[in-house]
Amino acid sequence: xxxxxxxxxxxxxxxxxxxxxxxxxxxxxxxxxxxxxxxxxxxxxxxxxxxxxxxxxxxxxxxxxxxxxxxxxxxxxxxxxxxxxxxxxxxxxxxxxxxxxxxxxxxxxxxxxxxxxxxxxxxxxxxxxxxxxxxxxxxxxxxxxxxxxxxxxxxxxxxxxxxxxxxxxxxxxxxxxxxxxxxxxxxxxxxxxxxxxxxxxxxxxxxxxxxxxxxxxxxxxxxxxxxxxxxxxxxxxxxxxxxxxxxxxxxxx
Numbered sequence: 001x002x003x004x005x006x007x008x009x010x011x012x013x014x015x016x017x018x019x020x021x022x023x024x025x026x027x028x029x030x031x032x033x034x035x036x037x038x039x040x041x042x043x044x045x046x047x048x049x050x051x052x053x054x055x056x057x058x059x060x061x062x063x064x065x066x067x068x069x070x071x072x073x074x075x076x077x078x079x080x081x082x083x084x085x086x087x088x089x090x091x092x093x094x095x096x097x098x099x100x101x102x103x104x105x106x107x108x109x110x111x112x113x114x115x116x117x118x119x120x121x122x123x124x125x126x127x128x129x130x131x132x133x134x135x136x137x138x139x140x141x142x143x144x145x146x147x148x149x150x151x152x153x154x155x156x157x158x159x160x161x162x163x164x165x166x167x168x169x170x171x172x173x174x175x176x177x178x179x180x181x182x183x184x185x186x187x188x189x190x191x192x193x194x195x196x197x198x199x200x201x202x203x204x205x206x207x208x209x210x211x212x213x214x215x216x217x218x219x220x221x222x223x224x225x226x227x228x229x230x231x232x233x234x235x236x237x238x239x240x241x242x243x244x245x246x247x248x249x250x251x252x253x
Contacts, residue, residue, distance in 0.1 A: 003152065010038050011160060018167035022174040031140060031164060032061035038160075039153050041142040043120060049084055051135040070116060077112035083127045087137050093129035093165075095157040097149050117143075124148040128157045130165055140164075170205070177204040180246050191233045199226050204243045 014034035021027065028046035036044055043066070046059045056075040060066045078084060082101040087093065098107055104123065107113055113122075125141055126149040132138035142149070142157075181201060192200070202212045209227070213220040231237055234245045 003156065007038060007156065010034070011156065014038065014160070015163045015167070018163070018171075021167055021171045022178065024168060024171045024175060027168055027171060028059040028061075032059070035140065035142060035157075035160075036061060038156055039126075039142055039149070041144050043122065043143045045141045045143075047137070047139050047141060048132065049078060049137040049139070055136075066120065070119075073116050074112075077110070077116055080110045080112040083125065083141070084137055084139070087129040087139065088135070093131070093161060095126055095128045095154045095161070097126045097154070098124065099148055121145045126153060126157065128161050128164075130161075130168055173205040176243075177201045180204050180243065192230065196226055196230050196233075199223060200230060200242060200246060203227075203239050204246075 014031070014037075017030050017034065018027075021030065032044045032046060035041075044061045045066070048057045049055065054072075054075045056071065056078055058066070058071070058074075082098055083096055086096055086101065102110075108118075117123075117125075120143070122143040122145065124144045124147065127139045127141040130138045130140070142153075181197075198216070199212060202215065207215070209220045209223045213223045216223070227239070227242075230242055234242050236242050236245050
């Protein structure tokens with residue numbers, strides 16, 4: 001399948017723009033405009049759909065393309081959405097289109113279409129799902145009013161899914177590390193040295209000993225020795241326990 005050099009350039013640019021993201025809340029602000037430039041569409045949304053009724057949240061692009069007052073309408077009919085139901089049942093995240101599951105006639109019969117999508121308007125939609133906590137469905141949806149998506153659009157999303165997941169997970173780790181640093185600062189002085197705190201923050205971001213050693217230009221053996229000292233000072237025996245220990249309120253330690 002032919003993909004233009006311009007499309008590849010824009011895809012690489014989108015991935016690069018996510019490299020410094022350190023707060024998951026900013027994910028949609030980067031990804032939605034980036035995907036709009038890659039895959040022509042009328043409206044894009046970043047969606048978080050919880051397992052309980054009414055647990056829905058979305059960010060849209062262009063901004064205010066969706067009327068915020070319609071959020072309860074979407075929540076009331078989200079159980080009819082074929083793509084969300086597919087992701088819930090299968091646990092997969094590959095790009096899928098409404099037309100993979102429903103004819104346009106059957107789609108129009110849904111309350112979801114009559115009460116929500118029809119007024120946007122959304123006649124065609126493709127989505128990709130990203131990892132979420134518990135049973136939450138996190139998805140990016142691309143919508144059009146006139147023509148359906150095709151295999152090239154699906155291929156672009158399929159290639160981008162892995163780096164989008166990596167960027168989102170990395171931002172979550174960085175956010176946790178930032179919270180840990182704040183907790184450490186607020187809890188007063190610890191016995192850890194500045195280098196040990198630096199290593200523990202990198203551990204909290206999910207780095208391996210080898211990647212920490214590379215970043216700090218030391219050997220993995222040196223990192224392992226630092227971790228031994230950290231475990232002894234915090235009275236723990238694992239990386240996860242050390243991170244958890246440092247995020248506890250001071251009184252709980």
